[in-house]
Amino acid sequence: MSKMRLMNTTTIAHLKDHVGSAVTLKGWIYNKRSSGKISFLQMRDGSGTIQAVVVQSEVEPAVWEASEKITLESSVHLMGTVSKHPKLENVFELQVSGIEIVQLADEDYPIGKKEHGPDFLLQNRHLWLRAPSQRAIQRVRNTIINGIYEYLNREGFIKIDSPILTPNACEGTTELFEMDYFDEGKAYLSQSGQLYIEAAIFSVGRCFDFGPVFRAEKSKTRRHLTEFWMMDAEAAFVEHAGNMEIQEGLIVHVVKKVLAKNQEELALLERDQEPLKKIEGPFIRKTHAEVVAELREMGSDIQENDDLGADDETMLTKKYDKPIFVEKYPAEVKAFYMKRDPENPKVALCADLLAPEGYGEVIGGSQREDDYETLLGRIREHGLSEEAFAWYLDLRKYGSVPHSGFGIGLERLTAWICGIQHIRETIPFPRMINRIYP
Ligand code: 4AD
Numbered sequence: 001m002s003k004m005r006l007m008n009t010t011t012i013a014h015l016k017d018h019v020g021s022a023v024t025l026k027g028w029i030y031n032k033r034s035s036g037k038i039s040f041l042q043m044r045d046g047s048g049t050i051q052a053v054v055v056q057s058e059v060e061p062a063v064w065e066a067s068e069k070i071t072l073e074s075s076v077h078l079m080g081t082v083s084k085h086p087k088l089e090n091v092f093e094l095q096v097s098g099i100e101i102v103q104l105a106d107e108d109y110p111i112g113k114k115e116h117g118p119d120f121l122l123q124n125r126h127l128w129l130r131a132p133s134q135r136a137i138q139r140v141r142n143t144i145i146n147g148i149y150e151y152l153n154r155e156g157f158i159k160i161d162s163p164i165l166t167p168n169a170c171e172g173t174t175e176l177f178e179m180d181y182f183d184e185g186k187a188y189l190s191q192s193g194q195l196y197i198e199a200a201i202f203s204v205g206r207c208f209d210f211g212p213v214f215r216a217e218k219s220k221t222r223r224h225l226t227e228f229w230m231m232d233a234e235a236a237f238v239e240h241a242g243n244m245e246i247q248e249g250l251i252v253h254v255v256k257k258v259l260a261k262n263q264e265e266l267a268l269l270e271r272d273q274e275p276l277k278k279i280e281g282p283f284i285r286k287t288h289a290e291v292v293a294e295l296r297e298m299g300s301d302i303q304e305n306d307d308l309g310a311d312d313e314t315m316l317t318k319k320y321d322k323p324i325f326v327e328k329y330p331a332e333v334k335a336f337y338m339k340r341d342p343e344n345p346k347v348a349l350c351a352d353l354l355a356p357e358g359y360g361e362v363i364g365g366s367q368r369e370d371d372y373e374t375l376l377g378r379i380r381e382h383g384l385s386e387e388a389f390a391w392y393l394d395l396r397k398y399g400s401v402p403h404s405g406f407g408i409g410l411e412r413l414t415a416w417i418c419g420i421q422h423i424r425e426t427i428p429f430p431r432m433i434n435r436i437y438p
C-alpha cells in the first residue's frame with residue numbers, strides 16, 4: 001500500500017496526466033465545507049489548488065473521521081482518483097479514498113475569511129504569505145527575476161555578484177546603514193552594487209548584479225522599503241542613448257514574459273491587462289526641463305532645479321500609457337558619478353524610467369563620468385573621501401572607457417506589473433522604518 005502510494009505521488013500542476021488514476025497529493029487544507037455526508041476539502045500544494053471530495057458512504061470510517069476533524073492549514077497526504085471538473089477546462093477534482101494527517105493544525109489559525117487590516121497582515125506576514133493573492137505576487141516576482149536574467153544573458157551581460165558590506169557610499173551618505181567593522185573603522189550596507197560592477201566591466205565588458213540593497217532613508221511611503229532587491233547592470237562602450245535602449249528592451253521582454261506565463265496570477269490579482277499589453281518600444285523620452293514645464297502646466301509647483309516629487313511622478317505617469325524616460329536631470333540633484341551633458345554641463349546624462357498608471361520611477365540610470373580629473377573634482381565637491389574612492393578612481397586611470405548602467409528596483413517593477421498599490425506586498429518579508437518583524 002505505502003509503496004503504491006509513493007509511486008503515484010504527484011502535484012496538482014501535473015494532474016492532467018493522471019485523469020482516472022489513483023494518486024497521492026501532499027499539501028495543506030485551506031478551506032473546507034461539509035454537508036453531513038459529503039465533505040469538500042480545498043487543498044493547495046504550492047503548485048496549484050484542488051477540491052478534494054470525501055463521500056462518507058464510499059470511504060472507510062477512519063477516513064471520514066479524519067475529514068471531519070481536519071482543521072484549516074493542516075498538512076496532509078490525500079489519496080484518491082483524479083477526475084475532470086464537470087464544467088471547467090483544466091480543473092480537476094480528487095475523489096478521496098484515503099487521508100493521512102501530517103500535522104493537525106491548531107484551531108486558531110489567525111488569518112480567517114474576514115477582512116484584516118494591513119498592520120495585522122504584516123504582523124502575520126509569515127502566514128499571510130500563504131494567501132492566494134500573496135502566492136500570485138511571488139509567482140509573478142519569480143517570472144520577473146527570470147525574465148531579467150534571460151534578457152541580460154541574451155544581450156551578453158554576465159552576473160557579477162557585488163559585495164553587501166562596503167567601505168563607502170554609492171547613492172548618498174544620509175541613507176547609509178552603518179556599523180563598526182573590527183579594526184577597519186566604519187562599514188556600510190550597500191545601497192547599490194553599481195560601483196563594483198563598474199570595476200568588473202573592464203574584465204567582462206557587460207555585467208549585472210542582483211541582490212538586496214539597503215537604504216536608511218526615513219521615507220514612509222508606498223514606494224519605499226529599507227531593504228529591497230536591486231538589479232544593477234553596467235556596460236562598457238555604451239553611452240546614454242544606448243543605455244536607454246537596453247532598458248527598454250528589458251522592460252518589454254519582462255512584461256511579455258509575465259503576460260505569457262502568469263495569466264492565472266494576473267487574473268487572481270484582478271490586474272487589468274490592457275495597459276500591460278501596450279508596453280512596446282519605443283518608450284516616451286522627455287527631458288527633465290520638458291517635464292517640469294509640462295507638470296507646471298498641470299498644476300505642480302515643481303521648480304526648474306527640483307527632483308521630481310512622488311506626486312509629480314504620479315500625475316505625469318497617469319497621463320501616458322507607456323513608460324517614460326525622464327532624461328537629463330539637473331546634475332545637482334543627482335549622484336556624483338554621473339557624466340555631465342557636454343552640450344549643457346548643468347545637466348547629467350541620466351534617465352529615470354517611470355512606469356505608467358501612476359507608478360513612477362522603476363529604474364535609475366546614467367552614463368558614468370569616465371575622466372579621472374573630473375571625477376576627482378566631483379568626489380571633492382560632494383565631500384566624499386578620496387581615500388575610500390581611490391579604487392573607483394583607478395578605473396579612470398587604467399583603460400577608462402565611456403560606459404553606462406542602470407538599476408531596477410525589483411519591488412517597484414513587481415508592484416507595477418501586478419497592479420499592487422504598496423510595494424511592501426511584493427517582497428516576502430518587508431523591512432520598513434517601522435517594521436522589522438517577522
Ligand atoms: O535610483 P537609484 O537610487 O539608483 C541607484 O542606486 C543606481 N546606483 C543604480 C545604477 O545605476 N546601477 O535606485 C535604483 C532603483 C530605483 O529606480 C527604484 O526602482 C529602486 O531602485 N529604489 C527603491 N525601491 C524600494 N525602496 C527604496 N527605498 C528604493 N530606492 C530606490
Ligand code: MG
Nearest residue numbers: 352361363364
Ligand atoms: Mg533614483
